[in-house]
Amino acid sequence: MSQPLTTLEVEKIRADFPILHQQVNGYPLVYLDNAATTQKPQAVIDALVYYYTHDNSNVHRGAHALSDRATAKFESARKSVADFINAAHTQQIIWTRGTTESINLVAASWGADNLQTGDKVLVSALEHHSDIVPWQMIAEKTGARVIPIPVDNSGTIEMEAFVALLDSRVKMVAVNHVSNALGTINPVAEIIKQAHAVGAKVLIDGAQAIAHWPVDVQAMNCDFYVFSGHKLFGPTGIGVLYGRRKLLEQMPPYQGGGEMIETVSFSGTTFNQLPYKFEAGTPDIAGAIGLAAAIDYLNTLDRAALAAHEDALLAYATKKALAVPGLKVIGTAKSKAAVLGFVIEGTHPSDIGMLLDQQGIAVRTGHHCAQPLMQQFGTPGTVRASFSFYNTFEEIDRLFAALDKIRQLLL
Amino acid sequence: MTTFGLDITAADIVDNLSFFDSWDDRYKYIIDLGKELSPMALADHVDDNLIRGCQSKVWLSSEIKDGRLYFTVDSDAFIVKGLLAIVMAAYNGKTKAEIREFDIQGFFASIDLMRHLSTTRGSGLQSMVARIQSLAA
Numbered sequence: 001m002s003q004p005l006t007t008l009e010v011e012k013i014r015a016d017f018p019i020l021h022q023q024v025n026g027y028p029l030v031y032l033d034n035a036a037t038t039q040k041p042q043a044v045i046d047a048l049v050y051y052y053t054h055d056n057s058n059v060h061r062g063a064h065a066l067s068d069r070a071t072a073k074f075e076s077a078r079k080s081v082a083d084f085i086n087a088a089h090t091q092q093i094i095w096t097r098g099t100t101e102s103i104n105l106v107a108a109s110w111g112a113d114n115l116q117t118g119d120k121v122l123v124s125a126l127e128h129h130s131d132i133v134p135w136q137m138i139a140e141k142t143g144a145r146v147i148p149i150p151v152d153n154s155g156t157i158e159m160e161a162f163v164a165l166l167d168s169r170v171k172m173v174a175v176n177h178v179s180n181a182l183g184t185i186n187p188v189a190e191i192i193k194q195a196h197a198v199g200a201k202v203l204i205d206g207a208q209a210i211a212h213w214p215v216d217v218q219a220m221n222c223d224f225y226v227f228s229g230h231k232l233f234g235p236t237g238i239g240v241l242y243g244r245r246k247l248l249e250q251m252p253p254y255q256g257g258g259e260m261i262e263t264v265s266f267s268g269t270t271f272n273q274l275p276y277k278f279e280a281g282t283p284d285i286a287g288a289i290g291l292a293a294a295i296d297y298l299n300t301l302d303r304a305a306l307a308a309h310e311d312a313l314l315a316y317a318t319k320k321a322l323a324v325p326g327l328k329v330i331g332t333a334k335s336k337a338a339v340l341g342f343v344i345e346g347t348h349p350s351d352i353g354m355l356l357d358q359q360g361i362a363v364r365t366g367h368h369c370a371q372p373l374m375q376q377f378g379t380p381g382t383v384r385a386s387f388s389f390y391n392t393f394e395e396i397d398r399l400f401a402a403l404d405k406i407r408q409l410l411l
Numbered sequence: 412m413t414t415f416g417l418d419i420t421a422a423d424i425v426d427n428l429s430f431f432d433s434w435d436d437r438y439k440y441i442i443d444l445g446k447e448l449s450p451m452a453l454a455d456h457v458d459d460n461l462i463r464g465c466q467s468k469v470w471l472s473s474e475i476k477d478g479r480l481y482f483t484v485d486s487d488a489f490i491v492k493g494l495l496a497i498v499m500a501a502y503n504g505k506t507k508a509e510i511r512e513f514d515i516q517g518f519f520a521s522i523d524l525m526r527h528l529s530t531t532r533g534s535g536l537q538s539m540v541a542r543i544q545s546l547a548a
Contacts, residue, residue, distance in 0.1 A: 350491060381466070410489055
């Protein structure tokens with residue numbers, strides 16, 4: 001296991017993120033809402049500014065130098081993403097607007113051809129609404145059913161119950177790599193193996209995993225892997241769908257328009273090759289280039305050391321949380337990413353969120369778009385502090401000092 | 412119990428909040444205002460009274476007496492309940508015409524803290540205001 005970052009190394013990394021160095025409500029900002037979106041290093045901001053200052057042009061069509069440059073950078077960004085998750089071919093990387101659109105694309109396109117009455121889609125009870133609702137929508141059209149895989153009270157998927165749900169009518173299993181609300185790291189390799197044994201396909205929602213450690217889609221052997229650029233220190237508006245090539249080739253287009261066609265006539269239209277078949281309209285060119293800059297930036301760092309630092313932050317925060325009277329940690333799985341969800345007896349998460357904000361501390365409160373999960377835990381929501389490698393132990397001390405003050409105010 | 416709109420008016424709230432120098436005193440005042448609201452019976456915590464789109468639960472029931480609208484409000488969050496009390500200082504016990512004429516956004520804008528919280532979707536404040544205004548239409 002790699003050594004965590006030293007204080008000096010964290011300070012050096014923090015210097016790369018200009019937004020972190022500001023006062024909020026009279027206090028230095030403590031940004032602990034990284035599961036909602038991550039902040040952007042200067043290198044990403046510079047890449048966006050450079051693109052719009054020098055290269056802005058539409059891709060793939062222009063008969064001029066700017067379009068050539070924009071296209072080269074845009075396609076090189078696709079290669080960066082393919083390398084980053086170890087995809088075999090760049091054509092397996094489809095640009096989308098984000099995780100949500102990636103899942104909607106697979107549900108609508110793959111689902112339309114592969115789901116029939118009586119078929120089943122399994123989703124875990126940990127899923128974000130964006131990995132539940134698209135499946136419900138296609139199930140409604142095809143007559144398939146969406147069935148939850150149960151999780152226990154620590155927030156861990158019950159593997160025996162999962163295996164018991166598997167049969168030949170299960171066509172798709174969609175689970176997140178890491179739970180956004182609780183931080184649980186799911187045993188995706190084992191889930192994929194079991195699902196494949198009954199012939200089901202597997203989509204892994206990697207939105208909450210991709211920022212934390214290297215992902216290898218070939219080693220994992222998933223059929224689809226999806227994530228958002230903005231949770232990987234890149235811009236909002238760009239996302240990724242990775243898919244097995246054979247599946248992507250068989251799937252019908254998702255949206256019609258420019259870019260995704262080969263020829264169009266009123267007697268019929270033929271569609272473009274992968275990946276363009278799924279990329280109707282002018283794509284988020286700057287977003288793709290910005291995402292590649294984020295990946296380049298991450299590749300300059302020792303990612304194992306970043307992950308070890310995040311683990312140390314979570315362990316430190318969890319230990320402090322357990323010492324707060326009336327505080328209950330929601331999500332106590334053995335294997336967790338750097339997410340601390342909690343409630344404090346006698347208070348509402350929204351009170352805590354507002355009063356933390358007054359002290360310059362940014363967290364998320366509410367149901368985290370995981371209402372079925374919150375129902376299981378018998379709470380309308382939680383306070384969620386989510387950490388990234390640029391967070392410090394001192395910031396966690398600030399969080400708990402602020403919580404002490406809030407408890408005095410409210411209780 | 413305090414009767415909002417009578418014992419404490421919108422102008423009183425603006426005055427009182429201008430006293431405090433620190434955020435914790437301001438919030439303590441708001442939380443205390445919430446505690447001064449007449450309690451809502453649990454039986455009134457029904458879906459018909461629930462205001463949607465808030466992070467915390469917010470309930471509103473109303474009745475008309477002698478041409479004036481009287482509200483009972485509640486929330487499961489302390490601060491939101493205090494914010495509801497501030498809205499009550501403006502609206503409770505007023506005629507429909509008075510409610511229609513009252514410049515609620517100007518009132519929010521005159522209080523630093525409300526300016527921020529009233530635009531936070533999760534606070535439910537604007538949904539509450541919209542519901543009251545439709546009752547006064």
